[in-house]
Amino acid sequence: MRVLVLGGDGYLGWATALYLSQCGHDVAVADNFVRRQYDFELGADSLVPIESLQVRTAAWRELTGKSIEMFVGDLTDADFTYQMIKDFRPESVVHFAEQRAAPYSMIDRKHAVYTQVNNVVGTLNLLYAINEIDRDIHLVKLGTMGEYGTPNIDIEEGWLELEHKGRTDRVLFPKRPGSFYHLSKVHDSHNMEFACRIWGLRATDLNQGVVYGQQTAETMLDDRLATRFDYDAVFGTVLNRFVVQAVLGHPLTVYGSGGQTRGIIDIRDTVRCIQLACENPADPGEFRVFNQMTESMSVLDIARTVAECYPGEVTIDHLENPRVEYEQHYYNVTHSGLVELGLEPHLLSDTLITSLFDIAKRYGDRANLETMRPGVDWRGTGGQP
Template sequence: MRVLVLGGDGYLGWPTALHLSRRGHDVAVADNFVRRQYDYELGVESLVPIESLQTRIAAWKDVTGESIGIYVGDLTDADFTYEMLRDFRPEAVVHFAEQRAAPYSMIDRKHAVYTQVNNVVGTLNLLYAISEVDRDIHLVKLGTMGEYGTPEIDIEEGWLEVEHKGRTDRVLYPKRPGSFYHLSKVHDSHNIEFTCRIWGLRATDLNQGVVYGQQTPETVLDDRLATRFDYDAVFGTVLNRFVIQAVLGHPLTVYGTGGQRRGIIDIRDTVRCIELACENPAERGEFRVFNQMTEAMSVQELADTVARCFPGGVEIDHLDNPRVEKEEHYYNVVHTRLLDLGLTPHLLSDTLITSLFDVAKRYADRVRPEALLPKVNWRDHASPVQET
């Protein structure tokens, strides 16, 4: 299968491209490298050094003999998007190419507008390009569990059967996102569903939980193939942050009570989910949604797990929560469709966390401790959170 991975230089895009290539697919990646620019803007960097995309692709050729194509450009440039699809003629497009951090989108007006324009316009350009170049292309779009928010009812896989005044209908599950980033993903989902219904496109929306881990069977083949390990308070995932703090001997910083429950997933399962979605495409005109997570844990439970696994004493600090979110809430998510397609999940284990400690220890000299504390306040976009 010919698969085009958009955002192929990123944390998830790069290991996904390697996984699909190793599984025998003809893969090309596209990126505008703006994720690297965010590091320059924020004064942070990946804990694990990452090579340029060109070096990574050459290394993959050296190690495996497999080739990966490359396109450099921006989805908000419609001409580039059309030409890329016409040139590569993919059967599936995996779309990771969006600004992905909720805190980044909440810094101020400029960052909120940028996030919405970049994500929504880029996806709209892609939908139009698919419609005009080849409507048989299967779009596999990375969404987020954050689209749903934390409702007081079970979260279904994208759709909800409702009964109202004696009549029933099937509607998209109501969304109550918690940031401008998550809201951009809701707009994407609605735009994609609309084009499936009106133009007959085929799409799979993957509402993914919080990803943890840094290594896949492909990225460990050579240091030049490594993907990102983000730990900062803007782009870093919570488990990565806790691991770094434990290794440095810092308290684990839990926002609020830590009762916030989230879906989580191992990076190895992420790349497998993408493969399953590509190899089992949606029907023409179908907008299907998979809740891409393997288990749910609270932030406090994650902190407790890291503290238990670390070989030494670890303290846990509770900070004022800079986000506006429920800290204690109901959370029950249906996530069976990927399991039905054959996913065998890696659940969070002591072994996995120990391996993350090893990675963090190896590169501990690259940590910028000031980046670990939150600086973006949901309530007051004009005043960053003060360091304590």
């Protein structure tokens, strides 16, 4: 299968491209490298050093004999997007190419507008390109569990069977996102559903939980193939931050009470989910939704797990929560679709955390402690004109 991975220079995009290539698919990647520019802007960096995309693809070819084609450009440029689809002629497009951080989208008006334009316009250009060039292309789009928010009912997989005043219907599950980033993903989902319903496109929306882990079998082949390890307060995941803090002897910083519960998933399961979605495409006209997570944990439970697994003294600090969110809430998510397709989940384990400790120890001298302190206030107390 010919698979085009958009955002192929990023944390998940790169790991996914390698995994699909190793599985025997003909893979190309596209990126505009803006994720690296965010690091310059924020004064942050991946804890694990990463090579350029050119070095990475060359190393993969050297080690495996498999080639990964590269496209450099921006999805908000419609001409580039159309030409890329025409040149590569993919059977599946895996779409990671969006600004992915909730805190980044909440910095100020400028960052909120950028996030919405970049994400929504880029995806809309892609939908039009698929519609006008080849409607049989299957779009596999990374969404987020954050689209749902924390409703006081069970979260179904994208759709809700509704009975109202004696009549029934099947509607998209109600969304209550918690940031302008998550809101952009809601807009994407609605645009994709509309395109499937009106144009007959086929699309899978993967509402993914928080991803943990930095290594896959493919990235471990050579240091040149490493993917990102983000630990800062803007782009880093909470587990990564806790691991780095534990290794450096600093308190684990929990926002508020830590009762916020989220779906989580191992990076090895993420790449497997993408493979399953590509190899089992949605039908023409179908907008399919999978909740891509394997278990759920509260932030405080994640901190306690890290503290229990680390072979040294670890303390936990509770900071004032800069986000506007429920710190205690109901959270029960249906996530059976990918398991039915063949996913055998890895669950958060001592073994995985131990490997993350080893990574943090190896590269601990690269850590910037200042970037781990929360500096974005959801209440919008500041901003650029």
